[in-house]
Structures are given as C-alpha cells and as structure tokens.
Amino acid sequence: MTPLPGHPQLAWRDDELWLEDVRLAALAQAYGTPLFAYSKASMLAALSAYQRGLAGRKATICYAMKANSSLAVLQVFAQAGCGFDIVSGGELERVLRAGADPARVIFSGVGKTRAEMRRALEVGIGCFNVESESELDVLDEVARACGRVAPVSIRVNPNVDAKTHPYISTGLKGNKFGIAHERALHAYRHAAGLRGLSVVGIDCHIGSQITDTAPYLDAMDRVLDLVQAIEAAGIPLKHIDFGGGLGIDYRGDTPPAADALWAQLLARLDARGYGDRHLMIEPGRSLVGNAGVCLTEVLYLKPGEQKNFCIVDAAMNDLPRPAMYQAWHGIVPLHRDAQRVPQRYDVVGPVCESGDWIGQDRELAVRPGELLAVLSAGAYCMSMASNYNSRGRAAEVLVDGAEATLIRARESIEDQLRSERLIG
Numbered sequence: 001m002t003p004l005p006g007h008p009q010l011a012w013r014d015d016e017l018w019l020e021d022v023r024l025a026a027l028a029q030a031y032g033t034p035l036f037a038y039s040k041a042s043m044l045a046a047l048s049a050y051q052r053g054l055a056g057r058k059a060t061i062c063y064a065m066k067a068n069s070s071l072a073v074l075q076v077f078a079q080a081g082c083g084f085d086i087v088s089g090g091e092l093e094r095v096l097r098a099g100a101d102p103a104r105v106i107f108s109g110v111g112k113t114r115a116e117m118r119r120a121l122e123v124g125i126g127c128f129n130v131e132s133e134s135e136l137d138v139l140d141e142v143a144r145a146c147g148r149v150a151p152v153s154i155r156v157n158p159n160v161d162a163k164t165h166p167y168i169s170t171g172l173k174g175n176k177f178g179i180a181h182e183r184a185l186h187a188y189r190h191a192a193g194l195r196g197l198s199v200v201g202i203d204c205h206i207g208s209q210i211t212d213t214a215p216y217l218d219a220m221d222r223v224l225d226l227v228q229a230i231e232a233a234g235i236p237l238k239h240i241d242f243g244g245g246l247g248i249d250y251r252g253d254t255p256p257a258a259d260a261l262w263a264q265l266l267a268r269l270d271a272r273g274y275g276d277r278h279l280m281i282e283p284g285r286s287l288v289g290n291a292g293v294c295l296t297e298v299l300y301l302k303p304g305e306q307k308n309f310c311i312v313d314a315a316m317n318d319l320p321r322p323a324m325y326q327a328w329h330g331i332v333p334l335h336r337d338a339q340r341v342p343q344r345y346d347v348v349g350p351v352c353e354s355g356d357w358i359g360q361d362r363e364l365a366v367r368p369g370e371l372l373a374v375l376s377a378g379a380y381c382m383s384m385a386s387n388y389n390s391r392g393r394a395a396e397v398l399v400d401g402a403e404a405t406l407i408r409a410r411e412s413i414e415d416q417l418r419s420e421r422l423i424g
C-alpha cells in the first residue's frame, strides 16, 4: 500500500487507487461518472489538527461551509461538534437541516438581505459578522422590528497581504470585505450605541489558500491593536475570530499544519495577554479540500499538432477552479500500468469554452473508457458546480472505511427543468 503524498487516505494497492478501504474504480462503476468521493477519515483528521491546536482553550471551530455545503458533509462536522460560518440564507437552511446548533453559527458576507437577517434572528444565530456601517444600521432596524437584539462582531480589514491569488485575497485595502482598520473604532462606537445590537466580538478573514504563517501573525497583531483600542473605549469584546484561509497541498504547496500554526498564534496571543478570550476560527478548504476526489472517464483522445487533448466527462461546471483561478489539480489514473508510455495531454471537458480545462500538459498513459481521479476536489468544486451547458451536477459519495454512501444522487434533467415554465 503506497499512500499518495499529501493525501493520506488515498493509496495504491497493487496498481489500483483506493480511498480508505474502497477501490475507486468500483465506485465509478456503481455510481457512474463524474463522481465526487470524500473520505470521512480525512475530514476528521483535518479537523482534529485544529482541535489539537486549540486544546485547552475556549474555542469554537466554525466550518466555513461554502467550501463544501453538501448536507452529509455538514453532518460530519456538526456531529464532530463544529459550529459553522455561513454566507447566505440558503446556507443557513442547509446547516439547520444538517442538525447544527444555530447558536454556534456565525453569519458572514458583505450583502446580507433584510429577509436573511430576519430569519437568522428568528432561529437564534450565534453572531452576525457585519461588514459595513450601513449594514449595522439595517441590522439594528431589522432586529428592533422583530423585537430581538442581534449579536454582532465587526469584520475588520487588517490590510495585510495574504500572498495568494488576487481573487481569493480578502484582507487588502482594495478588497470589498470588512471595515477598514482606520474606521473600525468609529464603527464599534456606532454599533455600541444602537439598541438593536449587542457587540460581542471582532473578526477578520484575510484570504484563502494561505501557505505562510506570517500573514496570520500580522493580521493577529493588527486585530489585537484594535481590540485594545475598542475596549479602552469601553466596549468589551467576548470573542476574537481569526477567520479561515489556511491552504492545502495542491501541488507541492507547504502550508503550516493547523496545530503548528495555532501553536505560533497562541504564543503571540498569550504574549499580548489575550490568551483567555473565546477564540473562533472559520476554516473551510483546509477541512475538506484534500478529502475529496472527482472521478471521471476518458471519452476521447484527440492528438493535435500543438497539443494532445484528453477529453473527459467532467468539466468546468463540475470543477470550476482551473477556469476561475488557473488552479492546479493533480490528475491520476485509477489503474496504473508501468508498461505503457505516457503522453502529454491537456485534460479538457465537453463544455463549449476554451477555458474548460482541468489540467494542462499532463503526462498520462490512458485510453478511452479508462478512469481518472482529479485530486484535491473536496473544496470549492461541488459547492461551485453549475448547470452550464445544461449538464446535470455530479453525484457524491461519502467513504467511511470500507463503506460508501451515496450522499447526492446525480442530477437528472427533470431536476434541472423543475422550476422552469414554458410560455404557452
């Protein structure tokens, strides 16, 4: 048994690829392709790194569910004691269905609607992470109108560079997220004066796929400076939320382990005298990214003058990250054959867009009808999937030891057409 580097639950047994104790080719046969398969052990291992890192502290780990919002995935985290970070009313309904405790749910996002606020207040949400001064006023109004007091934290923008892709960097001055560091104290004073709000915390989130400790330490220092100023102004803060954003190994990336990162952050927090506060974190990608693979069948091999194409049955609607961020995903055959000579291919889907590629210039020894696994597909794949080209969304399976459970059936054409109406 040879585990794949960075994917401890994924291993070669003889020449077949297995996820935990399930042979992936057997899953593809049973459920068809494209198919997402997730390892429960891998999710729980990723979570336990955070739990170890925060052991002995007052802390809540809020899974940022936009990374993968499938109900059964949410259940895994809810049953393991996680809270959730949500960014829409739809996500709120999903976590409630999955059995989450609403008091452990925090509501982030720059554009919450009044209806979303009302519903979150009704169910007793743990905290609103407010992202603008006008949102404070609207939330105050909505809360008073329904006779409630909204627990709030203000998302501050610490203006640190997370050194990640510009589309997933969120803590810089030019980003739409949070309230500028310089305005934060003013915003807190304003919030503290509103009767419909109860100030409970502060939060930041500086970006995603962060592979370095330094931006976290910088952000922590900036946030603690603010905590000091806000409390000096007579506004006590119960919790400090440091967001998510820890990266995963897609292609030899070397992010710090969650427990190692937190050892450093807690040392800094203790040194500054804030180690006894209630800590919150919002990890998404690092809990699920490397727990998932997407299985796909090779449809055609198409040799060309400049490039050879390996056309597969998964596409940008299933795996949007390459098209959106030029992201890199490992691609490996489910059956390896050392006798064959690999060829160089662009692995592409059937969607009518030149941006519909899954991997470029990959050495593969495959034939039509054979199966591939696209790696690191647990985060920001299924949750971003669309029906572009009227393609039904893929099925999903949760693997737990030797057991595989279908957690989402393949979307049928009836599912796709259900809400549409002909004009007569």
Ligand SMILES: *Cc1c(COP(=O)(O)O)cnc(C)c1O
Residues within 6 Å of the ligand: 064, 066, 067, 085, 087, 108, 109, 205, 207, 208, 209, 243, 244, 245, 246, 282, 283, 284, 285, 286
């Ligand atoms: C997306 C998001 C996260 C999670 O980011 P990851 O990179 O997936 O860990 C956390 N907090 C907020 C507010 C987010 O928008």
